[in-house]
Amino acid sequence: MGAHDHPSMALEANMATTLDVMAWEIELAGARCIFLDKVIGETMKSLPVEQQGMMIEGLHAIDLLSQHLTNLSAFARTLSGDSPETAVAPVGRAIGDITLGALADRMATAFGAEEVAAEVDAGDVDLF
Secondary structure, eight states: OOOGGOOOOOOOEEEEHHHHHHHHHHHHHHHHHHHHHHHHHHHTTSSSSHHHHHHHHHHHHHHHHHHHHHHHHHHHHHHHHHHHHEEEEHHHHHHOOOHHHHHHHHHHHHHHHHHHHHHHHTTTOOOO
């Protein structure tokens, strides 16, 4: 059973860790933008010239999104470094709201959810 299946999980993390994990996920999304930019750029070469204009607009949008994500990541990393160790965020409910299972599981694991899930669900069977 994935950590994202426990929206009421009492999972907490200090703000520095929370912001660092968020920055890492933003960077992963940025890397996917770079991959998408490359794929669209290669695909564009095979299109007729009259259709390439629309693809160029798409490439500009992807580039802007990539820059946007890079700056959000830098912002989160700076906040992470400046956050006091005593500041704590209740991340369990927020992770429960993430609908992308792999993302929720990665983030929950980064916050130590496996230990919490083991305490909460010891012996439970997950059927779907």
